[in-house]
Structures are given as C-alpha cells and as structure tokens.
Amino acid sequence: MGINFKNLFTSQKTKSKMGDYQNLDHIDGVAISTVSANLYNNTRDDLVMFYFRDGANYATVYTQSKIVSENIKWNINQKNEKVFSLLINTRNANAFTGLKGYQSMQKLAELISSELSQKQKEDDNNPDLITPSQILFGCTGTIGEVFPLEKIKNKIPDLINQIKYTQNKYIWTKAALGIMTTDTKPKLAMAECNIGSTKVKIYGIAKGSGMIQPNMATTLCYVFTDAKISNEILKKLLIKNISNTFNAISCDGDTSTNDMVTIFSTNKASNTKINSINDKKLIEFDKSLNEVLLNLAKRVVADGEGASKFITINVNNCLSESDAKKIAFSISNSALVKTAFAGEDPNWGRVIMAIGKSDVDFDPSKLSLRFGNNKIIVNGKLNEKYDENLLKEYMKNYSLDIHVDIITGKKNFTVYTMDFTKKYVEINADYRS
CATH class of the missing domain: 3.10.20.340 (ArgJ beta chain, C-terminal domain)
Structure with missing residues (x-):
C-alpha cells in the first residue's frame, strides 16, 4: 500500500497542516532500511535500520526508570567513540526479559556487525571491520514478553540488502512509520542551519503516544546531523536541549522502561572544529536542534493516546x-x-x-x-x-x-x-x- 502524504501530514481535527519541517531528503552518511519481521502477524514494517557507512559520533539520554530494557543495558555497556548501526524493533520492549533478552542483543549485534562488515567489503575500497560493540538498539512495545530473536534474525539479511544510501521524504516516512506502536501518525522534523559558514542539516524522527512522562527520556527519538561534532559536545547539547523539549511533555505521567533520545553526527559537513559548547559558531546549531526536538516532542503530545486536545x-x-x-x-x-x-x-x-x-x-x-x-x-x-x-x-x-x-x-x-x-x-x- 502506498503512503498517502496528504492524510499523514494534515490533521483533520485541527484543520492545520502538520507538514512544517517534514520535507526531509538526503543527509550524507546516513543509510536507511525498513522491513517486516511479522512481529504484528501482518506485513507492516516493524524493523528499521540506520546504517552509518563511515561511522557516526553519537550521544544518548536514557530513561531514569529503575527498571530498564535489555537493549538500553546493551547500549550503555558499549563504549566506542563511533557506531555504525542502529536497529529499532517494535511490538516487543525487551524489558523484564532477563539474561535471555540481553543475550538476544548480543547475538543480533554479532550478526549485524558481520553482515555490515561484508557489505563494507563489497561497497568500499577501504572497508571497516565493524564490531558488535558498534551496534546500538532501540526496542518498543509490550514489557515482559519473550524477545522474538529468531523472527528478527531471519530478517537481518533482507534489511541489509535493502539499505538505501540516498534518502527522500518517502524513505524517512517509512522509517518513522516503522517505529510506531500505538501512534496514529509518523513524527518527523528537520532544520537547516550554519556552523560558521558551513550549511548543515538536522533531521529527526520519533515515536510516542502513551507511557509519556519525562525524567529523561520520554519516548524514542533519533536525530541525525551531517555536522562534525564530537561525542562530548553532542552530549552537552542534547542534555541542554532536552530540558524544555522532551522533558517538558506528559501524556499520562508514566515513564517507560525503554525511553531514549539519541543524536548521531556523521561528520560529513566541512565545518571547522568545534572545541566547546560555548563556541559562537554553535549558536545557530544549538537553536535549530532545540527547534527539531521541540517539534518532535509536541508531535508526541498531539498524537497522545485518544487525545482530543x-x-x-x-x-x-x-x-x-x-x-x-x-x-x-x-x-x-x-x-x-x-x-x-x-x-x-x-x-x-x-x-x-x-x-x-x-x-x-x-x-x-x-x-x-x-x-x-x-x-x-x-x-x-x-x-x-x-x-x-x-x-x-x-x-x-x-x-x-x-x-x-x-x-x-x-x-x-x-x-x-x-x-x-x-x-x-x-x-x-x-x-x-
């Protein structure tokens, strides 16, 4: 079935277009793939992969719940400066699944890193050897159910074979649709700005409709930029801009076990080196990042479960x-x-x-x-x-x-x-x- 963009980006109840900031196109260094692993017992996309061909710097803020999902435990334990892939599954939170749930992350990371290393050999003259510790995961869905490892494993080859190196609005929308659970519409946002005299892009997708209450974070949100920014400064920027965006929304007062907001920097833009979060060249980027995060946060609230206001x-x-x-x-x-x-x-x-x-x-x-x-x-x-x-x-x-x-x-x-x-x-x- 094709995607009806008019219906997706126009809210009938508000009689206002939701399409501002949503004309996402290509961003250097990011590749996307979506497939169905039949996690919902139908053909909807339920697995989404982001692949960073040359690696990406990154920073994340996670839920402060005392019970966290196994994918978050995995992510926290990986200490690499760069990552090469993020895999997101829906329908299953992989929370309260114990050692088996964590081992599922490890097995998937081993498979994905092996397959992507092979893809590097096929696609690049100077291939990288990708390790399991350079793979991150996002999980969303029901807590306490056995993680569907085999279903997901069986779809990894298809997911990697279908990786698209060039994106457009359709591909970004498929990715945003693929991470939805009780959401009724995909959530996308973008901004373009300058770091010094260099133009850079900031793109983001999110999912969230229920179990939304801050204490970082409040949903799944993934932001991508081609800017050249270190992990340390990315982390400071993210923490600063979470305060009045994703830590300023609430649908029902419940904090999820799986919440995460991550920003990835592909370093493909030729901006000059940023040495401090106080660097004046970051002023525009800082403002634009806040704009993207607030846009996505508001979309989560507007799509809150059963919301009419x-x-x-x-x-x-x-x-x-x-x-x-x-x-x-x-x-x-x-x-x-x-x-x-x-x-x-x-x-x-x-x-x-x-x-x-x-x-x-x-x-x-x-x-x-x-x-x-x-x-x-x-x-x-x-x-x-x-x-x-x-x-x-x-x-x-x-x-x-x-x-x-x-x-x-x-x-x-x-x-x-x-x-x-x-x-x-x-x-x-x-x-x-």
Whole structure:
C-alpha cells in the first residue's frame, strides 16, 4: 500500500497542516532500511535500520526508570567513540526479559556487525571491520514478553540488502512509520542551519503516544546531523536541549522502561572544529536542534493516546524553574484536570487544586490564572469580569493555553500535554488484544 502524504501530514481535527519541517531528503552518511519481521502477524514494517557507512559520533539520554530494557543495558555497556548501526524493533520492549533478552542483543549485534562488515567489503575500497560493540538498539512495545530473536534474525539479511544510501521524504516516512506502536501518525522534523559558514542539516524522527512522562527520556527519538561534532559536545547539547523539549511533555505521567533520545553526527559537513559548547559558531546549531526536538516532542503530545486536545501549560514568575516545573506537571498529570478538558468543562477549580497540591510554597493571594485570554483569577480573587460562557466557548478549541502566575520570582516553565478521553481507556484496555 502506498503512503498517502496528504492524510499523514494534515490533521483533520485541527484543520492545520502538520507538514512544517517534514520535507526531509538526503543527509550524507546516513543509510536507511525498513522491513517486516511479522512481529504484528501482518506485513507492516516493524524493523528499521540506520546504517552509518563511515561511522557516526553519537550521544544518548536514557530513561531514569529503575527498571530498564535489555537493549538500553546493551547500549550503555558499549563504549566506542563511533557506531555504525542502529536497529529499532517494535511490538516487543525487551524489558523484564532477563539474561535471555540481553543475550538476544548480543547475538543480533554479532550478526549485524558481520553482515555490515561484508557489505563494507563489497561497497568500499577501504572497508571497516565493524564490531558488535558498534551496534546500538532501540526496542518498543509490550514489557515482559519473550524477545522474538529468531523472527528478527531471519530478517537481518533482507534489511541489509535493502539499505538505501540516498534518502527522500518517502524513505524517512517509512522509517518513522516503522517505529510506531500505538501512534496514529509518523513524527518527523528537520532544520537547516550554519556552523560558521558551513550549511548543515538536522533531521529527526520519533515515536510516542502513551507511557509519556519525562525524567529523561520520554519516548524514542533519533536525530541525525551531517555536522562534525564530537561525542562530548553532542552530549552537552542534547542534555541542554532536552530540558524544555522532551522533558517538558506528559501524556499520562508514566515513564517507560525503554525511553531514549539519541543524536548521531556523521561528520560529513566541512565545518571547522568545534572545541566547546560555548563556541559562537554553535549558536545557530544549538537553536535549530532545540527547534527539531521541540517539534518532535509536541508531535508526541498531539498524537497522545485518544487525545482530543493539545494543552500548553505556562507557569510564570516562580522563585525557581524547579518550582515552575513542579506546578506545571502537577496540572498536566492530574486526571481530574485532563478529564475536565476532554469534556470541555470550564472547571478551573481543578487547576487550582493541582496548583495547591504541587508542594511549592507561594502566597495564594498573589496567584493569577487565565485560560487563553480569559482572566479567571487575578491576585488571588475571582476576576470581577469573569464570564463562564466565554470560557465554555474557549474550551471547545483544540489547542488550549493555560497561564499561571505565582509571583514569587522570575523563573518560568512550559509543559505540553493532552486530555484524557474514553478513547484513552479503550486503547490501553485493549493494548495487547
């Protein structure tokens, strides 16, 4: 079946195009392949491989859950400066699978490195010998089920034979589709910028729809650049830009065992050497990376399981960013707030409740609250001109903006979230059916 780009990149409920930043084409040093290993007992793509012909620098942030998947354990244990491949499978999280799950990663790494080393001999005059430790994995799906090693192993030769050295929007979209689970649409983003006088590209794909709550990370996200940047600086850039992007979203308040956000640098651009994250030549790249990560993070929220609303929660004028963050997540993770938004009920009292339970010290007499331009609480009191009918009309919008002013300082934080609908319950009640 062909991909209908119009349907994929246009949201009917928002009546707005989702295609900004999505005209991804070719990026030097990255090759892509997708196949079906029949993990869903159908022919949908469920295995995605990224191959870096000359290797790639990389940096990753992982989930802070105390229970992590076996693929993350594998990735953390590999200490190479460069990697040559990333393999992502869906349907199975390879989490709580013990030694067998970890050994599956090792066996796949041995097979992939051997096959790619052979491909190097066929395609390159100066082939590299790729080792198992230069292979990374991403897994997503059900926790606790036996990892389908044989199904995946049997498809590795096909996956490598179908590697495409030149990409286009169709190939990137297939990759984004191939890593989806309960997502309803692929998530892609891109930016182009300069490092000094050299033009570079930043491309990214992500998946995520449920089990979304930060504490790094909050989903699977893979970003690729042709810039020449060291692992150390990539790591600093990623950590810096995760804070207000993938660590600023929540769908349901649950942190996955498998979360990871990785950036790969193929070093194919001819930019001058970057010696520090404070190098002025990185200013544009830093901004563009944040743009790509925020774009993808927002797409995760917009595609949250059963979501009918995209909600932005702005908490302003706090003593610390930590205080602002606590209040914002207290609101975004409240089931009572989320269900009120789903029902388009202007029950602002639930937001007040969520602010109060956040364990942040503030003076309620200075609190202000508004939904969009509708002022509800001003200096701790109900606005004399408050009109609930106007608020009811506002609640019918798809995008809702909540503004909270605490007035204890000058620090702010913004969280992006969604509502809880009956569809959310249906999706998660039937998740393994």
